[in-house]
Amino acid sequence: MTVQVRRPVEPEWERWRDLRLRMLADTPEAYAETLETARTLDEAEWRFRVRRTWLPGSFTVVGVEEAGGSADRWVGTMGAYTDPVEGVFLVSVFVDPAHRGGGLADRLLTEVLAWARTAPGASGMKLHVHERNVRAQAFYRRRGFVENGLRVPYVLDPTEEELEMELVFA
Structure with a gap:
């Protein structure tokens, strides 16, 4: 089946929710939220989460396996946001x-990077990746990201760390 890459829209909040719950179940250490917490969120919160991907300084895409209308399945996502001090960050990768x-x-990632390169003042993109998520680290390295030496405590367990990686735009 064909997978299309596109932006999510608010009326698709249930698919956004379902994808997020699958993300958290599959790779819990990759996100700053637990599956248990996400399951308690109401419709208004899920709608807000989709809307905020369209706010200035934010960008998100989803991969949709097209099977025809309600049979379509969301199979991936990646987003970015601009921190006013730190710059552009890659987030919610699945x-x-x-x-x-x-x-x-x-x-x-190609879609997200294309957006990031047009973000006002952006000179690159950063990300945080869990120290044990070697598969993700290898993907980022292959795409030109390098560790910059910064390690930050993992928000859900401060005894663990996330590596900061960055890609400097040429």
């Missing part, structure tokens, strides 16, 4: 296990 290794992560 590709469904059945779609890993097939190029979807590259397609999603």
Whole structure:
């Protein structure tokens, strides 16, 4: 099946929620939220989360496996936001296990980087990745990100760390 990369919209909040819950179940250490917390959120919060991806300084894409209308399945996502001090950050990265290794992560990142390169004042992009998430670290390195030496405590367990990686725009 064909996977299209596009922006999510608010009426799709249930698909956004379902994808987020799958993300948290699959790779819990990759996010600053627990599955248990996410399950308690109401419709208004999920709608807000989709809307905020369209706010100035934010950008998100989803990978949608097209099967026809309600049978479509969201199989990946990547987003970015601009921190007024730190610059552009890559966030909420996920590709469904059945779609890993097939190029979807590259397609999603290409779209996010294209947006980031046009962000006012952006000289690059940063990200935080859990110290044990070696698969993600390898992907980022392949795409030109390098560790910048900064390590930050993992927000859900301060005894663990996240590495900061960055890609400087040429």
